[in-house]
Amino acid sequence: MGAKLPRGEVSLDDYRQDLEQSAAYARVTGFSVKDAVPATWLHVCTFGLQGRILRSKEFPFSLAGLVHVSNEMVLHRPVGVAERLRLAVTAENLQPHKKGATFELRGRIHVGDELVWEGSSNYLSTKADVPGDPPETKRLPMPEAQAGGASQRWRLPADLGRQYARVSGDWNPIHLHPLTARIFGFPRPIIHGMWTHARALAAFGGQLPDAYRVRVQFTKPILLPGRVGFVVDGDSFAVVDKEGKPKLVGELTEVPAAS
Template identity: 60%
Template sequence: MGRDVVVLPTLPEPKGVLAKALRGLTKKPGDVATLPARTHMVMEHRVAVSRLAAYCAETGFALRDEMPATWLHVLTFPLQTEAMAADDFPFPLAGLVHVTNDMTLHRPLRVDEVLRVSVRAGNLQPHAKGATFDMVGEVHVGDELVWHGTSVYLAGGARVAGDAPPPVRLAAPSVAPSQEWRLPGDLGRRYASVSGDHNPIHLNALTARLFGFPRPIIHGMWTHARAVAALGGELPDAYRVRVQFAKPILLPAKVGYGVVREDGQWRFAVVNREGKPHLVGELSVARRGEP
């Protein structure tokens, strides 16, 4: 079976897509066998430097001519939401949990380069708590793949035939946190304004309570970006970074960040006061031609 390609003139406005997705809360996934075979794509995207600057200010990156890998995930996010908000997508977007993220920046990418951005869903699998699937994003310059990312989402309560594969867990570094981050109560709203992710669990206590959280939680991708930005001048020009999201961070909060370099890679974690991880990750130098 071929894959349909939906070419959009510009990246969708995430707020509008999320409003559409909220209308899909009545979806009851039950037994799911397939995902739509569809790719969403924008052929020519030019980065708004002002928005990138605001993103860097909120996540701790220095503003440079080259873009951080996590920013390229932000560019794929509107296409992810467009795909998952479709009527024939089997899971309600508002109930999905982002469990892992794996991205590779193949080379430094300048802010003036014209990008082709695409997203597709795949790899539907059973899980002990429901089902997981991948949202795969790619960024090309011409015919060159310059960034690749896979976000794994969990759809609770869904059923997929087969046995759930054993979970793969990243190991947290066995070092004491070297940094303490103080996260203000409005950080979710601030990050939403630069990332486009206006999921109500991140915005205020009232909307967070509707989804079972006593206070708003910060976006996992903010924590991901802040952890990578903390490497500062050690960050390679091309790198692969994998993270697992564990315990949500309720805002406001104080969290610790620890990192260690060993065997040619960096291992890091964001932890609470008891040392329990909110996020665990590893980053390594990317070799040209690697997936």
């Protein structure tokens, strides 16, 4: 008897972005405070709805065993911080996996009738069992580091998880404190994958296109405090440890902007 995801979408009409929170988010993740918001901020806007699905009675898996495996989002056009949004999230695409089962939380954001952002967060539940053969997952290509190694070095302070929790609303205890992280089997707190994702996007500075698709795969957790490097080569980028092994691999591509 296989598990079933809850059906239907949860949504929020006329969502007003919090100016202060968006500025604090930019500060913690390395973006400039601009009126055009980063795609990863729009993901944060949908985070509350994601939580509503994951905590609903119909949701079949334990929250404690969930691992954020990969993420993909498309920003169809620049979205202003003052724009009112319609947020919607669904749970979809339950698939067998060799360590359990995966599913997606898909978000969509409209301004009026216009689709401006889509996101998909892929989660692995290690406590789930879905019959069948796991579909093949493609690894994103690892960017070629310049001779000499990563071109950026980021220093992640011990309290970064708490800083990011405050601006994102993601208070998962594995990110907050050594004691709470230890309960879940981590020697030290680990930074949120979505912080690393945002920080990597911020590393593109003013060169981020108006409309883009960005995909990331979270390969290894980053312990706090910590130091990691950033490598970029064309469309491919990665956050790496000091041996150059990936913590996150990503791909950023420009898409035609919807006008």
